[in-house]
Structures are given as C-alpha cells and as structure tokens.
Amino acid sequence: MKESFFQVVSVAEFTKLLATFPKAPVQERELSAAFGMSLAETITSRDDLPQAHRSSVDGYAVRAADTFGASESNPAYLDLAFAVEIQNPSDISLEPGHCAKITTGGCLPPEADAVVMVEQTQELGSDTIEIRKSLSPWDNVMLRGEDVQAGENVLAPGTRLDGARIGLLAALGYSRVLVHRHVTLGIISTGDEVVGIDEPVRPGLVRDVNSHTLSALAVAAGAKALRLGLVEDNLEALTAALKRGLEDCDVVIISGGSSVGTRDHTLEAMQSIPGSRILAHGIAMSPGKPTILAAAADKAVLGLPGQVASAQVVMQVLVMPFLAHLGGHERPFAIGPTASVPAKLNRNVASRQGRTDFIRVSLEQDAQNQLWATPVLGKSGLLKTLLQAHGLMEIPENQEGMTAGSQVMIRPLI
Template sequence: MSASREFFAALPVAEALAGFRPQRRTGVESVLRDDALGRVPTSAVTSGQPLPGFARSTVDGYAVRAADTYGAGDGLPAYLDVLGRVRMGSMPELSVRPGAALQIPTGAAIPDGADAVVMVEYTQVTMAGAVEVTRPVAIGDGIVRADEDVAAGGALAPAGRPLRPQDLGLLAAAGVTELKVRARPRVAIVSTGDEVVPSDTQRLAAGQVRDATASALSALVTRAGGVPDYRGIVPDDQEALTTTLTEAVAEADLVVVSAGSSVGARDETTAAVEALGDASVFCHGLAIKPGKPTLLAEVAGVPVLGLPGNPLSALVVFRMVGLPVLRLVGGIEVPPPEPTVPATLSRPLASAAGRLDVVQVTLRDGQATPIFGHSALLSLLTTADGYVVVPEPATGLDAGAVVTVTLYA
C-alpha cells in the first residue's frame, strides 16, 4: 500500500483496482449444501467417487454389441434377439451376447457385453422376441461412461467462485452435504453530513435530505453476497467520525463512508481515517465521472471506501470500485459475469481523455439513449436500464457507435 496521495491527483480506475489490494479476508465456516447458494468455497470441492458411477444409456433403445449392427440399413437390417428389458434403478441381471440385444430406457445401467445403444427410432419390432436395426452404431454410441461426468477426485466446484444452482446440483449428485466457505463479508455503512437525516423522517426542515444512499448501498451489498451493517448518520465532525470509524474497522470487513468524500468534507474524512492506528490512504481522487472525489484507504488491513456525497455518484462508484473490493475481501477470485447487451448509440457522447465516463442509458429496440442530469438525482438510476462506459483513452463516442450496455438486474 502506498503513502497518501494528493487529493484529485486522479488515479485511473483500472490502476486503482490493480493496486488497491487490502489484506483483509473473511473467515472460514461450514455450511450445509442447501444453504450454500452464492457462497464461496475456500478450496476446490472434489468428488470422492466417479459420476455417474456406472455406465448408462443416454437414449431409449436397445443395448447391443456395436459389431452386430455394422452394415445395417433400411434395405438390409440387422436382426437381433431381444433377451429382455433392463430395469431402472438396478444393475442388469442379463448380459448381451453376440446377435442379441436388451431393451433399455434412458438412464438405465448398461448390461455386461453391450458396448453401444441403438436409438429406438432406428429399430422395428416385426416379430416377437426380435428387433430389426436399421442404422449401425459405433462403440460408445448412446452411452455415458461411469466417470464421464466427473472422475474420482475431480473438481465439482472451484475455489473462489460463488456457487450457482447448477453447482449445488452437481454437489448433490456427488453426495456432498456440507462444505467450507468464506464467511459473508460484513460491510459497515457510515453516512455523514449535518444535512442528512434518517430515511424514515416524515417532515424535512429546509436544507435536510433523507439518507437514501445507505438503503441502496445495503441492497447492493446484500446482492453481492455481503452483510450490510448500517452504522447510522455521523455529523460533519472529525472526532465523531473517527470514533465511528474506530468501532466499524474493529468489527467489519469493509467500511463504506457515504457522503463523506465531497469537496467540502474531504479533509475531515481523510483526517479521520489517518487518525486511526495503522492507517494509510491509497488515493483520494479517481479518474471517473461521476465519482471523482473517491477515497480508498486501508486501516489495519480493513479497506475503507469514501464515496462522493451525491447519491448517483456514490452508487456508480460503489458498483465500479466497491463491489470488486467487496468480492476480494470475500474470497471471490472469479466474479460472476454481469449481464450485457450490444446496442447502438442514439446520440454522440462527449468525454475527456484520461477519464472513465459512466453514462446511464435507456434501452429500446437495440438502441441506447443516454440520460443526463445532476449526480444528486437518484431518478436517473431508476429510469436507466443500464450504463455505458466510455474508456479513458476516448474523447467521446459517435452516434451510431456500437456499445456494450451493462444491464441493471
């Protein structure tokens, strides 16, 4: 971690994410498989046995010796004796001998002697106890090997990737009932400002605003797999903020200070962080719009993120910077992909080189229309279907340009 940087010596976002690597990681706990959706395995989960564990049919048809079907066709079918039927849920009692077959349903175990399954669509029953095969099969056709899904000792789920519904299905198939995962990151959310009042305040005095940002941040934290820990509203007072941050750092895995990083409050926020023991400020200023006055710091290994005061800026920065830090702390090495769609811009976008611009857009019939307004307006986010990023090197995008829209779920 580097020493304090000059405020608004704006750091590129990519450089900040690459360089800001807090030491904090959440602890390890055991969870039941059915409670593990979205949890992050601490190490690869492996199978103690091959899956499916036995060779089985992938189609309805007849278990055969492939050699008995060679040369079969509509004009000259192969005739095989039908010895019986394979039952589901048990190993076959009969085996397949040369010139014979066993009727078999999808998923049933392959009998001894058989090395392929011919689909029922390529057979005809013309007399009792026999079947005509009108298509040849190769060895292995219509069969899943005993270890084709997962080999014994093979990985069921990798470390560092949140478990998905399909992962839980594979764990269930392997008989895994419990596993070690990272604890959910606890995120302390601190709101600051003399003008900020609780969100349940019914009547506002002149100059007051309800704490809307904290509710949205809590929802983002929850969706990302964290546990929000709202610490209330702190007035614009360095000593009070230092006290609150001291308590938050001692108990949380990530501390987010909302509305304490605007131009008017930057000195108090930075001073409050630096007043804590073992603290360092990585940067105070990101090359991003909206969200330039952003603070990244570390206190005793715990990351501290100071967000801009305006709600839209705060939420944009938390998506772009806060969520990657949250995932890092929570042990996520393979972040889940965000939903995106290509679209064409309905109008040109101006930008400044060296700055990452995050532009809210609506999406209709494959066309992205930018929406603009003051960063204090939350309605811009609720109206938007997603956002477009104008990269740092660009000086803008032309109307009709093909862009990637990251969708809001």
C-alpha cells in the same frame, strides 16, 4: 491528526489497491447454503462420473454391430433378452443378436455398446424388437468417467458456486464445502443536510437514500449489510462510529453528504484511526471522483460521494467487485462475457481524456436482435437518470469519447 494530501488515482490503480486487501476467512458450510459463495479448496473427484456406462435415452441397449445398415426401409430384428433395472445393473452379458430394455440413466449390460432410442424401434411381440436405425458404437451412451474421472481436480479455489457447480459438488458427494465466509459491509451515513427516511423534509434537507441503496447492492453482491446509522457530522461522532464499525464489519463505507465539511470530516475520521493510511483521495472517474480509500489495519474504509447517482455507480463499478474479492472470488474485477451486454451506440458521446467515464444508457432491441444504447441525458444528480437507464457504458480514460455506431459493452444496473 495526520497531514492531509490529495492523491487522485486512476480506476485501474484504485482496483489494484482494492485487490491488496485480504480475503475473508474460510469456513465450512453445508452445500445447500453455499450458493453464490466462493470455494476455498480444490475439489477432487473420488469417483468416476458416471460410475459406469449409462444410457442417455429410453430405449434398447444393443451391440452396435447388430444394427449396422438398419434403416426405416430395412430394419434389424433383435431378441429382447431382459430389461435393465435402473438401480441394479445387470451382470448378464448381452449376446449377439439380443437387446435389453433400458431407461435414461440405466447402466449398459456387459458387451452392450450403444442404445437405440425407443422412438426408432417397435415391439413386435414374442420378444422381438424391430430396430430402424444404424448405430455407431457408444451412440446415446454416457461413458464411464466422461464427466469426471476419479482423482481429477474439478474445481479450483476461488470458483463461484453457481447452479451447475452446486450440482457437480452434489454429484461428487460433497455435502459440506470450504468457502470464504460472507463479508459484512458497514454503512455510516452522515451529512448536515441528511435526515432519516422517516423524517419530514423541507428545502435544504434530503432523506438518507444512500445507506438503503448501498445496503441493497451489498446484498446483491453476496455480502451482508449493516447500516450503522445516521451519524452527526462532526469528527468525534464520525470517528467513534467508524471505530465501532471496524470492530463489527469487514469493510466500512462512510456515505457522506455533499458539503465540503462532511468530506473533510470523513477524511479526518479515517486518519484518526491509529495506523490508518489514506490510499486514494479521489478517483479519475466520472461520476465518482470524490471517493476516498483508506486502510485501517487490514480493513478497508471507503468514503463515497454523497450524490445518489455517483454513489450507486461507484458501488456497482468498484465496491461490489471489491466485496466479491473479499468473498474469495478468483477474478472479481474482470467482467465476464455474461456480465456485460454488447450494444451499438446510437449517437456520439464526448468524454474527457485522463478520466474514465461511466455513462448511463438505456437499451433497445431491434428486430435483428441488435441492442442499441442511448445515453440517458440529464443532470448527474438526478435519480431519474438511474431510473431511466438499463446500464452503464464505460469510456476508458485514454479515449476522447465514442462515436455513433461503436460497438460497446454495457454493464446492467443492478
């Protein structure tokens, strides 16, 4: 057993340590099975998108100059030359004074440079169309290459494939893409007082809440969760479970009970893996201080606090972004503009300097669309505080609390 030492790090330092672990291997996947995953290649367009000038409305393709000055009171009159079949673009040029019927998505015939919406026209019979709108060139037209030009790099490695990006890949003909494969998180539960959720309890015993919550949140982070069972709280059993977990998983969490003995065994089990290193023993955050991070070869082992609310906060604030990092996401620890919600704090909240506080808050929206954040009071060990909260407010370590009326960013609880 190696020497134990106590190394409390800041949230920022802990995040930097997490970012050093290598991303998951790359695999080729069908596009339809790649939603939410992170690209592992640069996507280059082979074609212009659209491939030709296309109408963005139903109406009539025209030469814009033929409509100049047209209005409700002074319409222009054009001859209907032909109708554009959507899948078979016309190669007949549009003559001056003529128009061609066209539907949304149809390709403009040669010499046409605008489309007038059907609502701004009238069919007058004898193939005469009344145009009640003056158009500028390229009105209601998606230009060839306006979305993407052939040869353009459109998506970079690390891009998370959301709905719009899956659509772009489909449009470009990428039916298979290289992505980082799913990350598997193994969860070991331990603790003298922890019993399975099917077990009866009596005072002194608690059911194994954390492995269920943590595996649900792992799935929400795009990973796979493997519950490795409730392991007896002694060094041999924990070490054996950890070794097995490291064979099958990319990351292993030991979700401990809260006794000091359990915390010691967690640390010792990590240290007993050959070549392992303890990277952090404690984080300067509340809740979540008794979190441990170790590296076993190039895999991470995390010891999470046994307290349910603490475990969930550490999971959401640190482990879920870490899983996204392993899954290949480009900036997993940055909080994008839609991943947190701005709100005004409605009372003063105290905090200790030198520690990052994550305060559970409920949110209420007033008639002016202003969100107000109210700290959820109650002992940190209670489940109730999580159930009543909508999100987490972060108070950075260099701040001594927040004053009422402050504009704050709230991360929704998942």
